[in-house]
Amino acid sequence: xxxxxxxxxxxxxxxxxxxxxxxxxxxxxxxxxxxxxxxxxxxxxxxxxxxxxxxxxxxxxxxxxxxxxxxxxxxxxxxxxxxxxxxxxxxxxxxxxxxxxxxxxxxxxxxxxxxxxxxxxxxxxxxxxxxxxxxxxxxxxxxxxxxxxxxxxxxxxxxxxxxxxxxxxxxxxxxxxxxxxxxxxxxxxxxxxxxxxxxxxxxxxxxxxxxxxxxxxxxxxxxxxxxxxxxxxxxxxxxxxxxxxxxxxxxxxxxxxxxxxxxx
Amino acid sequence: xxxxxxxxxxxxxxxxxxxxxxxxxxxxxxxxxxxxxxxxxxxxxxxxxxxxxxxxxxxxxxxxxxxxxxxxxxxxxxxxxxxxxxxxxxxxxxxxxxxxxxxxxxxxxxxxxxxxxxxxxxxxxxxxxxxxxxxxxxxxxxxxxxxxxxxx
Numbered sequence: 001x002x003x004x005x006x007x008x009x010x011x012x013x014x015x016x017x018x019x020x021x022x023x024x025x026x027x028x029x030x031x032x033x034x035x036x037x038x039x040x041x042x043x044x045x046x047x048x049x050x051x052x053x054x055x056x057x058x059x060x061x062x063x064x065x066x067x068x069x070x071x072x073x074x075x076x077x078x079x080x081x082x083x084x085x086x087x088x089x090x091x092x093x094x095x096x097x098x099x100x101x102x103x104x105x106x107x108x109x110x111x112x113x114x115x116x117x118x119x120x121x122x123x124x125x126x127x128x129x130x131x132x133x134x135x136x137x138x139x140x141x142x143x144x145x146x147x148x149x150x151x152x153x154x155x156x157x158x159x160x161x162x163x164x165x166x167x168x169x170x171x172x173x174x175x176x177x178x179x180x181x182x183x184x185x186x187x188x189x190x191x192x193x194x195x196x197x198x199x200x201x202x203x204x205x206x207x208x209x210x211x212x213x214x215x216x217x218x219x220x221x222x223x224x225x226x227x228x229x230x231x232x233x234x235x236x237x238x239x240x241x242x243x244x245x246x247x248x249x250x251x252x253x254x255x256x257x258x259x260x261x262x263x264x
Numbered sequence: 265x266x267x268x269x270x271x272x273x274x275x276x277x278x279x280x281x282x283x284x285x286x287x288x289x290x291x292x293x294x295x296x297x298x299x300x301x302x303x304x305x306x307x308x309x310x311x312x313x314x315x316x317x318x319x320x321x322x323x324x325x326x327x328x329x330x331x332x333x334x335x336x337x338x339x340x341x342x343x344x345x346x347x348x349x350x351x352x353x354x355x356x357x358x359x360x361x362x363x364x365x366x367x368x369x370x371x372x373x374x375x376x377x378x379x380x381x382x383x384x385x386x387x388x389x390x391x392x393x394x395x396x397x398x399x400x401x402x403x404x405x406x407x408x409x410x411x412x413x414x415x416x
Binding site for chain 2: 007008011012014015016018019022023025026029030033034036037040041044047083084086088090096098131133135137138139141
């Protein structure tokens, strides 16, 4: 009798143990799934944080050997992988192309010669205007415009120092200031000045000694001013004046500056 | 009398054992079946959410083209390039520009990891210079990637 009574208890216990094992298995499985999900969420959060920490800036961009030559600095504290260089040529129909770069830049490091190894040639003397974009694996990008000064009018000034001479045969300085007044990240290339022939009244004359110094600015970033200098000898008689205009090669024809020097 | 009493005890014990066995088996089968359903549901939900989180689509470049300028198509359009920087493939199902008037749906635009996909409007899209353009990309898993660009 005793053994029979115990049998049902044993059978009940076996079933209870099976149910318990299944429950424990399910809970373990759920915990594992949740843990994996948690790891993915943490990884994604870290990726988003890294994305925000990534920081790189344009140091300079020029045209060298008829190719772009871009230099960037990794100013963040994470290594970055520059994957592609996008180039849109505004002066050619529908021209948007990208070129693979795939180069790592360590924190604080400078990466030079970006664009020197891509199959794209650029003529610095042409009136080309480009939009350049560098992208990274984290989805960030650095974008800037680059091109000739002939796209938009620039702020410019021309001034004789002094602009009134008390004696004839005076050495005077001519300064030509060109400011890149673009509000966007707009890099102008190949800034070269050109002067008209002086137009003088009476026996007035302007004889060039030296200039321009410097002969050109390879690039002019937004907000920067290029200063060119010439030295002249101004001669003539009383009330004589000389007039000269300055503009940029490849610039807009109507975008020029002028100044006059005179004898009292 | 003693024999008859013993018989009823045996029958009662057998009934008890049968009842315990039937109830126990039912309980175990029911719980196994239910838990299996829950496990499948949990695995599916977790997997789809994990995949959705792992999707990493970047709207890498947006180009603008003007019909009266350098546009080859003869009408204004924008050229969007998407790059998949994630470690799983994805399927682009919709591109929406600014508002619901310009919604473009796709049935099969898969982008493998490390690959990109470029798209242009097949119809006129009247973008204006200097005005910001919002771009919404929806994937097959329901993720929405957005960006805002200003037309040149």
